[in-house]
Amino acid sequence: MKIILTFWLTLIGLHVSAIPLKVAFVYVSPAGDAGWSYSHELARQYVETRFGDKIETNIVESVPEGRQARDVITRLAQNNDMVFTTSWGYMIPTARIAEQYPNVKFEHATGMRRGDNLSTYATRAYEARYLSGIIAASMSQSGRLGYVTAHPIAEVIRGLNAFTLGAQSINPNIKVEVQWTNAWYAPTKSEALTHGLIDKGADVIAHHVDTPTPIKVAQARGVYAIGYHTDMSAFGPDSHLVSVVHDWGQIYASRIQSVMDNTWSAKDLWPGLKQNTSHLASINPKLPQDIIEKINAATQAIKQGELAIFAGPISNYRSRIRVREGDVLTDTELLRMNWYVEGIEGDLRFF
Known part of the structure; x- marks a missing residue:
């Protein structure tokens, strides 16, 4: 009888796992x-490859x-064990829905609200932004x-200021003019x-929008450009x-693994250059060697804590x-940054 019971318990355990x-x-x-x-999609593909049939993603x-996000996140919470919501504007609906589905683990990108089953994560992209500003100038x-x-x-x-x-x-006298699309994706x-x-005279274009359009326009107009989020070369x-790129793969893998190991807890993750979650990619070979050396030196100084932006x-x-x-500004002050450094011009807006 004990042998039979052990056999069935083993089968049940295998089925659950x-x-x-x-x-x-x-x-x-x-x-x-x-x-x-796309940067998040690359990370999703990474964890699919890493975990294989241990996970099922959608x-x-x-x-x-807004409202549509609330409806989508609710539907996903009803059918998934873990939900990653990858935009700032999903913060409030994610927090509210997390309270309604305590058995689901929620991970919100760039947000500030946390709960028993709600974590936040971001990357210190402003560090690599600073480096791209060196290249632009x-x-x-x-x-x-x-x-x-x-x-x-x-x-x-914060990214604009660091840049x-x-x-x-x-160039201490350089000027940066900012203009707003009022939408993440507005080609x-x-x-x-x-x-x-x-x-109006800008000969290097940087951006924080979810499209490579500024790079394409710069190409057509014969000026330089800085890519963002993923490699836009x-x-x-x-x-x-x-390009200043994000690599979410390790963050996603560690959070998914913690759920599998039953060690998941609500956290606020904010790694950066040191952890390679944001970094520079596809540096143009036209850059002079002395600039490359400055970038390498600044990168190491930031990683080692010797350069505070x-x-x-x-x-x-x-x-x-x-x-x-x-x-030096604290993390709390950085997370609440609502002012512009000297040298920024154009349509300055505040939240």
Whole structure:
């Protein structure tokens, strides 16, 4: 009798362990072949390959931030063990739905709300942004850089400020003009704004939108560009200087593994250059060797904690001191950043 019972318990255990963990991903734009959502899609593909039949993944693309997101996340919570919501604007619906589905693990990208079954994660992209600013200023002849972006949230403003500070480390008088699309994925508006910035003298374009359109426009107009989210070199063979890319694979793998191991707990993850979750990709071979050396030195200094990007003195766009000499902004201050460094011009917006 004991032998039979042991046999059946073993079979039940094998059956339970064979059930794949169901993991869902919500994207704010098409997964496509470049940009923010594509960076998460690459990570999803990575964990599928890594875990094989131990997990079952599914995605929902182009989900607007708002009521539709709430409906989509609710549906996914009803049919999955774990849900990754990958846009800032999903924060409130994710938090509310997490309370309604306590047995589901939720992971929200770039957010600030956490709970018993809700974690947050992001990458310190501003570190690599700083490095890209060094490259942009080094290749600019006009001393004017253009920046096309979506929404004035802390993540965006922090990246813009870091980019500008990096540029100013090469040319203290350089100017960065920012313009807004009011949407993460807006190729048509991104195109018009990029043309406008170039018309006003910008000879290097950076962006924080979920499309490679600014790179394409720069290629057509004969100016340089900085890619973002994923490697965008293919969209501007001549214009592309470098891309700031995100690598979410290790974060996703570790969080999924923790669920499998029954060790998952709510956390706030914010790795960066040191962990390679954000880094530079496809540096243009046109860059002079001395600039490459500056980038390598700055990269190592950031990784080793010897270079703090937001160390004072730093003035805002009204020339008022925001970070005193000897001070360094804390993570809390970085997460709430709602001001622009001196040298940024254009349509300055606040949240």
